[in-house]
Each structure stands twice: as C-alpha cells, then as structure tokens.
Amino acid sequence: MNKDKVKIGIYELTGCAGDALLILDCENELLDIFKAADIQSFSMAKSDNIDGNLDVVLVEGSVSTEREVEELKDIRKRSQLVVAIGLCATVGGIQARFTNPKEWEKNFKKVYGDVKMEHTPPLQSKPIDDYVKVDYYLPGCPIGKEQFLHLFTRIVKGAPPEKYPRPVCVTCKFKENDCLLNRDILCLGPLTADGCGAACISHNLPCVGCWGPVEGANLTSEYYLLKEKGFDVEYIKKKMANYSGTKIAEFFEKIKEEKK
Amino acid sequence: MKKISVDHLARVEGNGGISATIDGNAVTDVKFTIYEGPRLVERLTVGRTPEEDVSIAPRICAICTLSHKYAAIRAMENALSVKVSPKVYLLRELMHMGEMIESHSLHLYFLALPDYLGFPNVVSMASKYDFEAKIGLEMKNFANHVMKTISARYIHGENPVIGGFGKYPSKEELVWIKSRAIQFMPFVMKTVQLFCEIDYPDCPEDETVFACCNPPENKFGFHGEEILLSTGDTIDKDNYTNLTNEFVVPHSYAKHSLYQGKPFSVGALARVNNLGERLEGESQKMYQKYFSERWKKNPLFNNAAQALEILHCFERIPKLVDEILEHSQNPPIQTYQVKEGKGTGLVEAPRGLLVHHYEISEGRVSHTDIITPTAQNAEDIERYCYIAAQKLLDNGEEDKIRDRMDLVVRAYDPCISCSAHLAEVKKAPQENWKEQLDQIKQKGTPIFVGVGKKDHNDDGSGIELALHLKKRGVEDVWLESEIEEDKFGRQENGSRPLLFLDAVDFRENPGKITILPLHYVLSNASLSHRFLPFLSSGLNYQQLKNSFVLGIQPQSLDEGHKLSPSVRKAMGQVIEQITH
Structure with missing residues (x-):
C-alpha cells in the first residue's frame, strides 16, 4: 500500500x-x-x-x-x-x-x-x-x-513523542486563575498531569484529577496540606484514588512508610 | 451446523460482535456479543459524594457523556431536593442538543452512510462524496463546539454540576451558536433528504414496543419525568424497573432488559414513533413527508429518525438561545443540606432512554443503578438479526446474512462502552437432540407440556406425544388446555426445565426432531404466538431461560392431517428417550 x-x-x-x-x-x-x-x-x-x-x-x-x-x-x-x-x-x-x-x-x-x-x-x-x-x-x-x-x-515523522512532566497548575497559572487551594477548596491540580488547559479551574471548579498522577508530583506534601486544611483523611484518599488507577496503591504505601 | 459471524463490528462505538448459528434451514442462535470487559461503574460510585459521582459516572461513555452527566445530575437533584433556575434548565437542554447532533452526525455520516454508498470508511467515501463528508464533519464540529462552550471540554466536560454551572457561557458565545445554527439549515435539510430517501431493505421487519421519555408540555424533546410506551402506557420515573427489569445473560457483560417478557427498542426511532406528532415547523413537515408504517417495524429507519432529530435540534437551538438570553443573571450554584434521599433521573441519550438512580445516605452514595440504552436494545438487536438471518436463509440469500446483521446492529447505533456491563458468546453447536435432552434432564426433572392443534402448522403430534407419556406414567405431563393462570408461577422458581412438545415446521424431512431454546422460537413470528398463552400465565424470565421446545417436523402443514409414519416413528424415539 x-x-x-x-x-x-x-x-x-x-x-x-x-x-x-x-x-x-x-x-x-x-x-x-x-x-x-x-x-x-x-x-x-x-x-x-x-x-x-x-x-x-x-x-x-x-x-x-x-x-x-x-x-x-x-x-x-x-x-x-x-x-x-x-x-x-x-x-x-x-x-x-x-x-x-x-x-x-x-x-x-x-x-x-x-x-x-x-x-x-x-x-x-x-x-x-x-x-x-x-x-x-x-x-x-x-x-x-x-x-x-x-x-x-x-x-x-519518526520523532519520539514529547513528554509533559508538568502538573495542571502550570497552565492554570498561565491562565491567571485564582488558586482554589487558597480558598480551601480541595483541588487536585498540583498532583495531576497537565493537558486539559486547566479546564475545570478555569470554570471555577476544582480539578478532579482526570489526567492521572503527574510524574514526580509530591503526593505526600499535598496529602498533608489538605489534612492541615481540615479535610477528612478518608475523603482525601478517596478523592485521590478516583482517577489514579492502580498507581494509587504505591502512593498509599509510601505515606504509610513515611509515617513510620 | 455453521456459524456466520462478524467478530469485530467496525464503525460502532466500542468493541463487539454479532453471530448467527445455522442448522440446516433454521437459524438456531443469534448473539450480540460485547468484548468490553466489566468496569463495575455502578459500584465505583458507591461511597462517593454526589459531586464525585456526577464526575465519575459519565466516564461510562465518551459519546453519551453529557447524557450521563445530565441524567446523573437530574437524579441527584431529585434525591437532594435541589431546584435550579430556568436559565440552568435551558442551558442543560442546549448542551444536550449539542450531544444529540454530535452523536447523530457521527453515526449517520461516519458510521452508517459508508455502508449505503459502498465504502469502508468516511475518508475513502470523501473521495467521491466530498460534499456529504464535509457536511458530516462540519456538523459534528459545530456540535462539539456547543458542547465545549457549555461543558468545558469536548468529552467529559465538568462544567455542569449539581445545582447549576461552574461558569456560564457569554452572550457572544451563545449568539455565535445561534447564528451558526441558522446558517446550517440548508445542509440539515439536505441531511434529512439524504437519510429519509435511502432505499432501506425491507428485511428485517417486525412489530416491537417502543419506549422513550415523555417530555413535558406535550413537546418533542429529550428528557421527562415519565416513560412513554408505544402501547400508550406510561411509567413514572420512580417505577422505571417496571420497564427495564435488567437481568444478566451469560454471554455478555451488558445486562439485557425485557418489558413484560418482550424485547423493546429505544432510540431515535422510538422517539419519532412515539412523539413524531409533536414535532414542529420544518421537522413536522418532513415527518409528514417521510414517515410511514414501515418506521414502526424496521430498525433500519433509525437512521432516518436520527436525521429528523438533527433537524429538530437545529430548529430548536436559535429559539433556545433567545430564551436563555432573556435571563441576564447568572445564578450561582445551588447548595443543599440534604444528606439522605433517593432519586431517579431520566433523559434520552442519543441512542435511547437512559436512567440513573441513586440512594444517598449520610451524604454519600449508598446505591447506584444505571440503565443504558444499548443494554435495553440488546434483546431487540438479537431478535431483528434473527429475523433477518432466517428470512435471508429462506430466500436462499445466505451470503447476505453477515452484511445484513452488520447493518442492523449499526442502525441501532449501539454504544458498547455505554452498556456499562458488556461481552461475548460462543456456544458449542448441539446437533444431537438425544444429547440435548439428557443435558436438559441434568438441570432437573423436566415438566412436559403438549402443545398444538391450534393452527395450520400442526399435525397434532405434540398433544399425542404428551398423552402417550401420561399413559406411560411419566410425571408432570401437562396439556396446553390444562394451563391456567399462574400455573407456572406456582412451580418452584424455574429450577425445573420446561419442555414444550410440538409439531414445528423447520422445512426439514418429516420426522426430524429438533430441540431449541424457547427463547429463539419466540423470535420467530410464525411460531411465537402459539407460546403466548404460556408466557401470560406467569412464566418468569428464569423459567423462560430454562424452557425448550422439542419439535417434530410434520409431513404436511394442513390442519387435521393424519400423523405420517415417519412422524410416528419419531414420536416413538422421543418416548423411548424420555422413559428409558
């Protein structure tokens, strides 16, 4: 052909x-x-x-x-x-x-x-x-x-595809959106791979995490940040698990170890 | 015994197949197979907040994503007693129309039209039918734009939420949608003409029951508080299980549905059949011009019905935009305090009735039930493929069966991912009736029912056979005339198989014995009416699945014809096999 x-x-x-x-x-x-x-x-x-x-x-x-x-x-x-x-x-x-x-x-x-x-x-x-x-x-x-x-x-063209090792927050900042975490709204932007153009935050809604975890994201830090803001631990875990697939298991293991 | 199958249905959304098994002159088995694995979406939402559910559940399907979103939101708002303002309501209608046009134009131009013009795909079709391909692409592009404007993305947009929208589209964006919709009208009319004037084959044709939402204010539309059936019955949304009573079949991760024991169809054709008189303007004119009795019997007209609905949407959008613009205030998202409740949301997805039902307890989802259109259509898809295959076989056009089944399945515009639970089928062919009978016996001691002497396709061998068995002291042998209301219902919940004994014309040599699941006989119009009295006497679906017909080919189809020697010999063999 x-x-x-x-x-x-x-x-x-x-x-x-x-x-x-x-x-x-x-x-x-x-x-x-x-x-x-x-x-x-x-x-x-x-x-x-x-x-x-x-x-x-x-x-x-x-x-x-x-x-x-x-x-x-x-x-x-x-x-x-x-x-x-x-x-x-x-x-x-x-x-x-x-x-x-x-x-x-x-x-x-x-x-x-x-x-x-x-x-x-x-x-x-x-x-x-x-x-x-x-x-x-x-x-x-x-x-x-x-x-x-x-x-x-x-x-x-035979070239290797580009990687996008950035969280949603990068695009979100370019769009000059107000950070929802500052308003104590549970937003998963810092953990989530970029690519949607920060669609939800640009519509005044928190990121649900549907691009999956971004490589190198500091999950533990976000987890404790949300905890400090008073969100229920179980709720945070569930929320993070919705779009993380099997990768979430590794993360929860990591948190457990760090607690020790 | 051989099998005709389309292993990978192309140009449908998702991963599925269809197959027909043929034994001599009879189609013995048709299966609509889904290869998609189970995703357990209903279970995924349990324990989540209503907001999370509304984000997760639409991921069932990319094409119907906004219909799922809309149904989920309607159900949640019912459960949580949230009332939204008219502007929110109108904007939801607009976004839903975007999806309707997007899905219908994708189906008509990309998936269906290449069949009728003889091309494997829209790109090669474009080489000769450049204009048609362009209309399809442009229309889909416009519809995607409408969805993106309101829902925030092409697919799985998150802007529509319980209680309203995160952000409202600007006046400029809405006016653009309106003017673009008006510009499209000549191409929309061309679309209607194109798809309503296709010379659809007259096979398969058979009556069915149509079901759709009953839109408020006696209008044509895509949502409602109750279900309307072509029988004239209505079912309130909270009683949706009266229609859909889903059950699991072993050959599919899609659940199937039956209405009062019978398959039914949902989708554009159901809506136009049930609500066509309510169309307005050009849509009503085109409906008057093209609608015919064949639309009530032939699933291929779903293509024509979709084209009419595209026209309805394009006529409605400019008015809808005007109505939205009358509300200058953008209402904030309605909050709620309710922590307990249950609610149902009904909408029409492009391919038919979609139900979301939730129970909320302590602010979390405690139960989810989602009934998708393709799951409801699965039984009718199989039935129409059966009818088509049998008729083509009768006409000596066996070579056409594969393509025709392909055409029928595609006309239903099945959305395989949508059938939240779906997969496949290959059953070993069973040719030997003695082995089959032994297998039935292994399921439990059968109850025998002699049937017959009711019409021309009978020589009375069924009744004779039953009388002989009684004489030989076989237990639980009934005659058709002894069947009274609820007789089956009182038997132990379908654990014992039912074996109907009957003379059945398979166009075989006289005396040929065949055992078929009753299920497949019901798909055959000339046989099924004989079994209707049984179905109305409380035979539940479990029993139906466990029911079989043992048929003996008669010598002659004339009423009252004496039993021929070959039939008598066959009866002897059956008695021997049952009593030995």
Whole structure:
C-alpha cells in the first residue's frame, strides 16, 4: 500500500472509547490524519482493517478480560512502538480503583451475581503496562486534542513523542486563575498531569484529577496540606484514588512508610 | 451446523460482535456479543459524594457523556431536593442538543452512510462524496463546539454540576451558536433528504414496543419525568424497573432488559414513533413527508429518525438561545443540606432512554443503578438479526446474512462502552437432540407440556406425544388446555426445565426432531404466538431461560392431517428417550 508512510493501528480495550472518539473529533485535521499516515486498523472509524505488522500502535482502554490480554500481547508482537493513550491505558482508569483483588471480586459479584460468564473470563482492570512493555504514554480522560496532534505529528515523522512532566497548575497559572487551594477548596491540580488547559479551574471548579498522577508530583506534601486544611483523611484518599488507577496503591504505601 | 459471524463490528462505538448459528434451514442462535470487559461503574460510585459521582459516572461513555452527566445530575437533584433556575434548565437542554447532533452526525455520516454508498470508511467515501463528508464533519464540529462552550471540554466536560454551572457561557458565545445554527439549515435539510430517501431493505421487519421519555408540555424533546410506551402506557420515573427489569445473560457483560417478557427498542426511532406528532415547523413537515408504517417495524429507519432529530435540534437551538438570553443573571450554584434521599433521573441519550438512580445516605452514595440504552436494545438487536438471518436463509440469500446483521446492529447505533456491563458468546453447536435432552434432564426433572392443534402448522403430534407419556406414567405431563393462570408461577422458581412438545415446521424431512431454546422460537413470528398463552400465565424470565421446545417436523402443514409414519416413528424415539 503506502510504502513510505508510517503504519499505524489504533486499538480499543475496555473503556469509554473517548480517546478514539477524540481522534474523530479532530474534524478539521481528520482527512489529513488519514493522508499523513497509513492507518491500517481503527475499528471505530473504518471497516477494512488489517491486523498486520505495524510501526506504531495507539492503545486505549484498560485490560479487563483474558481475551484482551491475548489481544494486547498480539498487538505488542506486531508493532515497533506501543503508545498508551488515555487514563485507562496509562493507569487503568476509574475501573482500576478496586486495587484489592478481594474487594474487586466482591463488587463484581454485586453487579453480576453468580452468573458464570460463558465467554471470556473477567479480570480486575489493569493498565496495559502490567502486561506488555509500553514505549510512550499520553494521559488524559480522554486525551486532549492538542497533545494528541503533537504526538501524532511527531510519530508520523519518526520523532519520539514529547513528554509533559508538568502538573495542571502550570497552565492554570498561565491562565491567571485564582488558586482554589487558597480558598480551601480541595483541588487536585498540583498532583495531576497537565493537558486539559486547566479546564475545570478555569470554570471555577476544582480539578478532579482526570489526567492521572503527574510524574514526580509530591503526593505526600499535598496529602498533608489538605489534612492541615481540615479535610477528612478518608475523603482525601478517596478523592485521590478516583482517577489514579492502580498507581494509587504505591502512593498509599509510601505515606504509610513515611509515617513510620 | 455453521456459524456466520462478524467478530469485530467496525464503525460502532466500542468493541463487539454479532453471530448467527445455522442448522440446516433454521437459524438456531443469534448473539450480540460485547468484548468490553466489566468496569463495575455502578459500584465505583458507591461511597462517593454526589459531586464525585456526577464526575465519575459519565466516564461510562465518551459519546453519551453529557447524557450521563445530565441524567446523573437530574437524579441527584431529585434525591437532594435541589431546584435550579430556568436559565440552568435551558442551558442543560442546549448542551444536550449539542450531544444529540454530535452523536447523530457521527453515526449517520461516519458510521452508517459508508455502508449505503459502498465504502469502508468516511475518508475513502470523501473521495467521491466530498460534499456529504464535509457536511458530516462540519456538523459534528459545530456540535462539539456547543458542547465545549457549555461543558468545558469536548468529552467529559465538568462544567455542569449539581445545582447549576461552574461558569456560564457569554452572550457572544451563545449568539455565535445561534447564528451558526441558522446558517446550517440548508445542509440539515439536505441531511434529512439524504437519510429519509435511502432505499432501506425491507428485511428485517417486525412489530416491537417502543419506549422513550415523555417530555413535558406535550413537546418533542429529550428528557421527562415519565416513560412513554408505544402501547400508550406510561411509567413514572420512580417505577422505571417496571420497564427495564435488567437481568444478566451469560454471554455478555451488558445486562439485557425485557418489558413484560418482550424485547423493546429505544432510540431515535422510538422517539419519532412515539412523539413524531409533536414535532414542529420544518421537522413536522418532513415527518409528514417521510414517515410511514414501515418506521414502526424496521430498525433500519433509525437512521432516518436520527436525521429528523438533527433537524429538530437545529430548529430548536436559535429559539433556545433567545430564551436563555432573556435571563441576564447568572445564578450561582445551588447548595443543599440534604444528606439522605433517593432519586431517579431520566433523559434520552442519543441512542435511547437512559436512567440513573441513586440512594444517598449520610451524604454519600449508598446505591447506584444505571440503565443504558444499548443494554435495553440488546434483546431487540438479537431478535431483528434473527429475523433477518432466517428470512435471508429462506430466500436462499445466505451470503447476505453477515452484511445484513452488520447493518442492523449499526442502525441501532449501539454504544458498547455505554452498556456499562458488556461481552461475548460462543456456544458449542448441539446437533444431537438425544444429547440435548439428557443435558436438559441434568438441570432437573423436566415438566412436559403438549402443545398444538391450534393452527395450520400442526399435525397434532405434540398433544399425542404428551398423552402417550401420561399413559406411560411419566410425571408432570401437562396439556396446553390444562394451563391456567399462574400455573407456572406456582412451580418452584424455574429450577425445573420446561419442555414444550410440538409439531414445528423447520422445512426439514418429516420426522426430524429438533430441540431449541424457547427463547429463539419466540423470535420467530410464525411460531411465537402459539407460546403466548404460556408466557401470560406467569412464566418468569428464569423459567423462560430454562424452557425448550422439542419439535417434530410434520409431513404436511394442513390442519387435521393424519400423523405420517415417519412422524410416528419419531414420536416413538422421543418416548423411548424420555422413559428409558
């Protein structure tokens, strides 16, 4: 087909499909996106999909069934680079919050009862790097258009994607928003990866943390800051866990150790 | 026995498949399969504050995110007795229309139209149908802009909250939306014409029950306090389980729903069928022009109904903006003190009725129930695929089954992530009726019911067979005529299988014995009416799932025709197998 173009596959595991939809939401760029790369597989957008060898794959969604484990391993084998896109692929998503297997099992039973699934067995939701090597991460719930187009432009030109090691606060300050923490409102901006353009704070609402934890964030410091401000400890923990997926477990371990 | 399947449904939102199993001349099994894993969203919200819920729950689905947000907020405001001002109410309606246009145009132009024009995707379609592709892209772009203006982001925007909005759009932004909507009208009319004039295949066609929200003030719209059914019945929002009574099926992480034991459909087609007379202006004119009786039976017309709804939205938006601008004050977010309560919120997501129900205790969510449109449609999707597959098979067009099922599933615009709980299916084909019978026996001692002599497809072998079994001293053999109200209901909750004995025309050689789950026979219009008396006599769903039909192919379909030797021989085999 297109010999000189980068071969790309876009795959969806378990999630809201928001990252794939966001790509379709690039209406003005969409025809160019399809022209710039050889998009071999993108089942939300096209039906003539080929599952062959690829240069780059973008994977959204968490791994939540055994079938998905197989699918993901196959994808990894077929491609040079694997990019995790979106909260579910990068940290496991909201569904990865039941980090304790027993807790997960209990809740699974509450929803599905004792019906035995005939098809693929369910798994506790995990980010894709629990099963395969991931080369790059593009966080977001869902990913942001600007960050996606940057990443896409770089990969079609064979350049490594940029990293965004900044919290929401950086953009928030550029936008000259009033800091909500100063007004004693529980805002997760300092812990959360940037990319949304500080959307919530710009609308007078606290950051919920939906981009997931930012690399190098000082979780412990924020935790104690919020505690000092009088927020209930359990509430802070829950709030922090909502969008941190499996990564939150490491953090709580760290706090425990520091307490000792 | 063979299987026709679409393993990866392309151009739908999420990850799913559809398959039909064919045994000779009969389609024996159809399954709509979801490969998405379980996310347990309902459980994730338990223990959270109402505000956190309203942030987490819409993450179920990217396409319907604002519908989820809207339903969650409505439910929470009911539970917490929060009353919002008219401006908030109107702005929510506007954002919801953005989603309706975005989702419908995505579905029509990107997902559905390539099928009808013969392309694998919208990009290759654009090479020949540049104009259509551009309309689709522009319309979607406009709708996304509306959503972003009000909700703060394209997807999963957080600006709408319990009690109002974090920030209100400016007058300039709203006026821009209004004028752009007016500019779009010629393209919207083109869209209606395009999708209402497609020559939709007449297969599958069958009656169904349609359900949607009943919008207030006798208007067309996308929210309401009660559910309206095409039967004329209404159900108050707090009694939504009367409609949806979800149950889990082993082949899917999506729960299924039945209304009074029957599948029903929700979505644009349900809304236009139930509320079409309430459309106004150009929408009403177009409704008069294009609506026909076929819309009541053929799910493919969902595409046409979506196009009509896009027109409704574009006509409504300028008026809505004017109404919003009459309120110059931006009301602050309503606060509340209530810590206990329960409430239900109903809205129409683009693909149909969406219910959020919450119970709040000590200021935290203690129970969550979310019923999504695709979960409600799952039974009807399977049923219509069954009808299509069987009809094409009868016409010797087996090669068309795969694509037609694909078309039917896509017409429903299924939102697979949305079906908060969904996955797949592959059942081993069972050809040997003796083995099947033994398997049924393993589930419990069956109750046998002789059926027949009611119509032309019968030679009376079912009744005869039952009488013979009685004579041989087999326990719990009933005749159709002995079935009275609630007879099944009084049996021990479906633990014992029911085996109906009947003459069934499979277009096979006379005397051929076939065992089918009753479930699949019900999808077959020519057979199902015979079983309706049983269904109305208190057969619950558990029992329905545990019910089977043992059919013997008659020699002749004429009423009162004598039992042929081959049928008698088959009856002998059945008696032998049951009594031995």
